Every structure is written in C-alpha cells, then in structure tokens.
Amino acid sequence: MQGWKIGKVFGITIEIHFTWLIIFGLILSVVTQEIGQTAPDASRASLWATAIITTLLFFVCLVLHELAHSVMANRLGAGVSRITLFVFGGVSQLKNEPDSPASEFKVAIVGPLTSIILAGLFYAIYLGLNGLGVSSVWVLAANWVARINLALAIFNMLPGFPLDGGRVLRSILWSAWNSLDRATRVAANVGQAFGYILVGLGFLMIISGNWGGLWPVALGWLLASAAAGSYQRVQLQQALGDVYVHDLMSSPVRTIPAQVTLAQAAYDHFMAARFTAFAVEQEGAIVGMIRMEQFQPIPRERWEHTTVAEVMEPLDPETMLVNSDKMAVDAMMQMAEHDLGRLLVTDHSGNIIGIISSSDVRRLVRVKSGLGM
Ligand SMILES: [Zn+2]
Structure with missing residues (x-):
C-alpha cells in the first residue's frame, strides 16, 4: 500500500493512504454535528476550529498508537520502517513476524495501552477544563477525543487476528501450544468470526433503518478478509523463510x-x-x-x-x-x-x-x- 509521506519520527516514516481522507471527512462531519448540537450558541467559526483541532488530535492519537507498536517492535529487532494510515486506522509494516510469543505479546499490547493512556489523559483534561469553566466547545472536544481513544482501544482488543487483541491471543496460544501455525489458524478463525458478527450486526442496524450500520458492515468485512489473508501470509512465510x-x-x-x-x-x-x-x-x-x-x-x-x-x-x-x-x-x-x-x-x-x-x-x-x- 502506497501513501503520501507526511513525516518521520524515530526513523519511522509516516504515510497517509488516500482512503484516510474519507475517515477524516467523516470524523470532521460527526464532530461538527455533535459539538454543534451540544453548544448551539457557539459561533460557526469557533465550531469549525474546534472540529478541525479535535480531528487532528484524533489523528495524532492514531499515529501515537501505531508508533507505540513500531518503537516496541524495533526495540525487539523486528525492523519497522513505515506506518501507513488508511481508512480503518493504521498499519505498521513489520519486516518480519515476531520471533517469540513474548515479543509478539509486547508489540501487540502497547498499541491499545497507549490508546487507553491517551483516553485517560484527555478525560483528565476534560475534567480540568470543566472545572475551570472554559468555553463548552473545548470541554466537549476533550471529552470526544477521550471517548474515541477508548473506542479505538476496545475495537483493537477484539481477540481476532490480525487486530492487536488477536495478536495477543495468538501469542498466548503460541506459547501454550508451541506451534505458531496452529495459534495463527485459531486466532485468524476467531478474527473471521468477529468480522462476520460485525457484518451481521451492521445489517441488523440497516434493516432497522439505521444507515450507521454501514460502518460495522465495512469494518467486519475488512476484518474477515484481513484475517483470512494474514493466515495465508503466515503459512507461506513459514514455507518460504526469510527470502527476499x-x-x-x-x-x-x-x-x-x-x-x-x-x-x-x-x-x-x-x-x-x-x-x-x-x-x-x-x-x-x-x-x-x-x-x-x-x-x-x-x-x-x-x-x-x-x-x-x-x-x-x-x-x-x-x-x-x-x-x-x-x-x-x-x-x-x-x-x-x-x-x-x-x-x-x-x-x-x-x-x-x-x-x-x-x-x-x-x-x-x-x-x-x-x-x-
Ligand atoms: Zn494497534
């Protein structure tokens, strides 16, 4: 996947895939709507300013989540050189699969942990701003960033491979069974199952008239196909070894x-x-x-x-x-x-x-x- 380079942190190139602009637009529209509803007396300009800053903060949080994975992976010798943000979040491109259950566990868990810490931090900011009596749009913005980080952590901790939670599950099964192949197969099956459940839930929402159900359908479909693809990749990788x-x-x-x-x-x-x-x-x-x-x-x-x-x-x-x-x-x-x-x-x-x-x-x-x- 190719994207636009936007910068380099700790030697890791950060890129945006054009599909990320879709999510950027979506978040911007949700934020403007939500903040506008709760603060109807705010001026149009301050509303937009808050919405743009909130969306950018979310973007920074997403990059921090991915950087946490990459920095940990690099410390353990996996050699991540690039992070790409695309429509459903980020991908850190690992050159190699982790070499032990322990390093897989560490690389996987730091992402959601970072998101949880960020959620706590922004919640504290929200409480602080609330206490100081700052303009209500900023209070809402801090609250929104806290919630979206929490949601990001929870979604990523679903125990289906290749999500972070699926990698955690795989590391546990891998260490219990001593077989990467079997652990990957089971974690990928769980990933596919979660994908289909999300698709099903999304359809139920759409049938009941809620078009927001398109999101779970798209996310679930992506998760199910990513799970199947990652399993094939791991099998082939094992058969091939480190061949370039x-x-x-x-x-x-x-x-x-x-x-x-x-x-x-x-x-x-x-x-x-x-x-x-x-x-x-x-x-x-x-x-x-x-x-x-x-x-x-x-x-x-x-x-x-x-x-x-x-x-x-x-x-x-x-x-x-x-x-x-x-x-x-x-x-x-x-x-x-x-x-x-x-x-x-x-x-x-x-x-x-x-x-x-x-x-x-x-x-x-x-x-x-x-x-x-
Ligand atoms: Zn992650």
Missing part, C-alpha cells in the same frame, strides 16, 4: 520492442528464449508486459498485422512493480491480490532491474519442503 524478492528474481528483464508484430514476438522471442512472458520496451522504457496467453484470442492469420503494443498489458506501477528489498511472501500476496503471475522488480531509484514470477516462488516452496527444510 532479489533472491528469486530473474535479471536482467528480457524485453520485446513494443512495435514488433505478434508473429515476430512468437518466433524470435517466445520460442527462441522459451520464456512465457516478457517486458515490453519502447524508447528505452518499459511500458508493459506480454504473456503467452494473450496471443490466444488473436487468430493466427492476424499475428502478422498485430503489434505487441496492441495486446500487451500496459504498465500499472501501483500493481505491477515490487521493490527488490520486499520479502518474497509480500510479492506473492501482491500477485494474488491483483491476479498477476509476475511482477517487475525495481531498485531504490525505481529502475526496473528484474522480474519475479509466482512459479519461481512456488518452486522454491516445493524444493524446500521436498528437502524437509
């Missing part, structure tokens, strides 16, 4: 000029090199990919008159590129998510330096399991 994209890529990328015909491409490139896919090059830049299967819908007699550029898949940097320093498991998840068999590999400057295919990754899994490694 640069370990498995083929380099350099074999290319076909965009203007050659399919007939030339078939004989001079596909048959000659016995490759099933090529990058397509135009004026020195890679502009797409062409696979064997893309020839099939074109009748053979038209191969002389159709160029590679006409049938190739144009380059989509969001889905078709992967950095060479990413873990092989992440490249696999990216291919599965976008239904691709191959990704182009880039270096730090964004130059395309290789290609990785899902069959390369699967072959390694087969060899490893065949050798019992």
